[in-house]
Amino acid sequence: MSGATTSWGITHSILDLDENQILYLFSTSAQVLAGVYGLTLTGFVFFRNELSREEFEDETLADAVESLKRRYFTLLLFITALVLVTFALSNLAISSESSGQTYINILLINCGQAAYATSLLTIAYFIFEVISPKRIEVASRALQDRVDPTHGSKTKGNLEEFLRNYNQIESLLVESGQSYGITSYSSPQAKAPRRTSNSRLAEVLARNERISKSLFLRLRELITLRNSIIHGADPVVSREIVTTSQDVLDELKSAIGYEP
Structure with missing residues (x-):
């Protein structure tokens, strides 16, 4: 997808960005994503403690809570990897701007912004998963499907x-x-x-x-x-x-x- 949009962008670009705009765009995107990721991670730590408290107060919740913790941890690992890739692409886009290689520059810009948007959407999905009022019910049904x-x-x-x-x-x-x-x-x-x-x-x-x-x-x-x-x-x-x-x-x- 990024390769196709890059080929299109070389001859039919919708936006023409100069060097300063590209530097500002990627530095700002990286800062915003770092802030959102940090807040998400902090909120998850507090929420995980709340899950542990519920599990302690009601031992019948143990299986559902442990299932949720494993799911959230897997999602968080995926988000972390996606955020790191986005940071790497942002740095590469900034570093290669003065190289003069038009195709490489456009490819990095497209991939970097696509990764940035995907990261934000994934974080939003993760947040809605964590705060869902029916999370215990959904986890319980998944456990029932596995056991019976x-x-x-x-x-x-x-x-x-x-x-x-x-x-x-x-x-x-x-x-x-x-x-x-x-x-x-x-x-x-x-x-x-x-x-x-x-x-x-x-x-x-x-x-x-x-x-x-x-x-x-x-x-x-x-x-x-x-x-x-x-x-x-x-x-x-x-x-x-x-x-x-x-x-x-x-x-x-x-x-x-x-x-x-």
């Missing part, structure tokens, strides 16, 4: 049966965790002891070889799915996941030696 990809099929599973199995699994995890003395913990911010998350309890059992790694992974998926349903995912499950929840419940009972 067939939940949208015509043959639905019994949500009540799934939750009943999950509640029994949760009770077994809490009961098993008591033997390790980590069922609850206190924090300076909490007015009362806060129960350890189900994911953490399952991890403790796995690390102490009370359950197998495969069982731990299936427990994590069930925990993720249940939490995603709570926070905005479709309140439906597939027949396969209902069957899986029953199998996991039976295997967990066997692994910890549960006797009714």
Whole structure:
């Protein structure tokens, strides 16, 4: 695209810029972009801390929040790379202005301004992604699609049966965790002891070889799915996941030696 516009600009230029205008244009663009990027980065740091606070106050948000953090971090890396490329093109455009190579100069001007506009648009997209009021709901639906990809099929599973199995699994995890003395913990911010998350309890059992790694992974998926349903995912499950929840419940009972 830049090559095509450069070829067109050599013979049919819309704007004719002198050396001073080009120097001012790219120096100003770089300064504006640096300021916008710095403000975006600062705002993201504060917002990430807010996400961590929400996660701490409600352990069922852990999977959705971690998913959002990974997504935002990836977007921020992309924006950072794009901004650095824009700065490099701006410096090259300024440095090559007096070289007399018309085609190279026009190519750098076009590429530099295209990168500048793309950077601003990408930053704007990132900001709207971060402040979206439905970010937790969107993340929860994405997690549900990953854990239970067939939940949208015509043959639905019994949500009540799934939750009943999950509640029994949760009770077994809490009961098993008591033997390790980590069922609850206190924090300076909490007015009362806060129960350890189900994911953490399952991890403790796995690390102490009370359950197998495969069982731990299936427990994590069930925990993720249940939490995603709570926070905005479709309140439906597939027949396969209902069957899986029953199998996991039976295997967990066997692994910890549960006797009714």
